[in-house]
Amino acid sequence: EEELVESGGGLEQPGGSLRLSCAASGFTLSDYAMSWVRQAPGKGLEWLSGDSGSGTRAYYADSVKGRFTISRDNSKNTLYLQLNSLGAEDTATYYCAKYFYGSGSYRDAFAVWGQGTVVTV
Amino acid sequence: QSALTQPASVSGSPGQSITISCTGSSSNIGSFILISWYRQDPGKAPKLLLYEGAKRPSGVSTRFSGSQSGNTASLTISGIQADDEADYYCCSYGGDSTFVFGSGTRVSVI
Numbered sequence: 001e002e003e004l005v006e007s008g009g010g011l012e013q014p015g016g017s018l019r020l021s022c023a024a025s026g027f028t029l030s031d032y033a034m035s036w037v038r039q040a041p042g043k044g045l046e047w048l049s050g051d052s053g054s055g056t057r058a059y060y061a062d063s064v065k066g067r068f069t070i071s072r073d074n075s076k077n078t079l080y081l082q083l084n085s086l087g088a089e090d091t092a093t094y095y096c097a098k099y100f101y102g103s104g105s106y107r108d109a110f111a112v113w114g115q116g117t118v119v120t121v
Numbered sequence: 122q123s124a125l126t127q128p129a130s131v132s133g134s135p136g137q138s139i140t141i142s143c144t145g146s147s148s149n150i151g152s153f154i155l156i157s158w159y160r161q162d163p164g165k166a167p168k169l170l171l172y173e174g175a176k177r178p179s180g181v182s183t184r185f186s187g188s189q190s191g192n193t194a195s196l197t198i199s200g201i202q203a204d205d206e207a208d209y210y211c212c213s214y215g216g217d218s219t220f221v222f223g224s225g226t227r228v229s230v231i
């Protein structure tokens with residue numbers, strides 16, 4: 001069974017940094033592009049960032065461009081999201097998600113989600 | 122990254138059909154970009170309901186169906202049941218490997 005498990009959330013001061021991890025199992029991470037999505041308390045879903053299966057390409061929402069960085073270690077089957085210059089507006093549950101087709105293209109959708117990790121700033 | 126607008130809430134009686142709209146623009150839904158739909162129960166991660174506008178992943182009930190016309194996509198839940206109460210989100214490709222979610226709709230069964 002495909003599974004994603006996020007970790008690394010916690011309480012951080014404004015201006016601080018955190019690195020979130022997403023451990024993948026049940027599939028080969030390098031075969032799939034991945035994304036990060038967040039949800040502020042009582043609010044809707046917000047797509048933040050995506051990458052390519054090789055990890056050589058990265059894409060960001062305007063709201064986090066320049067502050068957040070997506071990366072991965074395919075040898076560890078783990079996806080990361082580095083959060084810098086945190087502000088109160090970054091308080092949210094952060095989810096990693098696996099694309100249905102694996103490419104992050106116009107046809108794609110988010111097929112598998114982790115349980116989320118909570119970041120409080 | 123253009124926004125997708127959904128009604129804040131939709132309600133129906135058990136057994137009825139309800140439809141949730143997702144209004145975009147000529148840069149997403151109107152450009153034949155195919156929408157995905159998600160269900161989210163309180164305190165849980167979202168779950169994929171439909172992809173490419175109307176396709177159901179394995180295990181998703183046939184009571185969930187989707188369509189798109191012009192700048193609007195729709196999710197229809199047929200024969201709604203009490204356990205259909207949840208938040209529902211649409212999502213569109215935003216170009217350059219980015220995505221945008223709709224504002225979300227709370228479904229109530231009254």
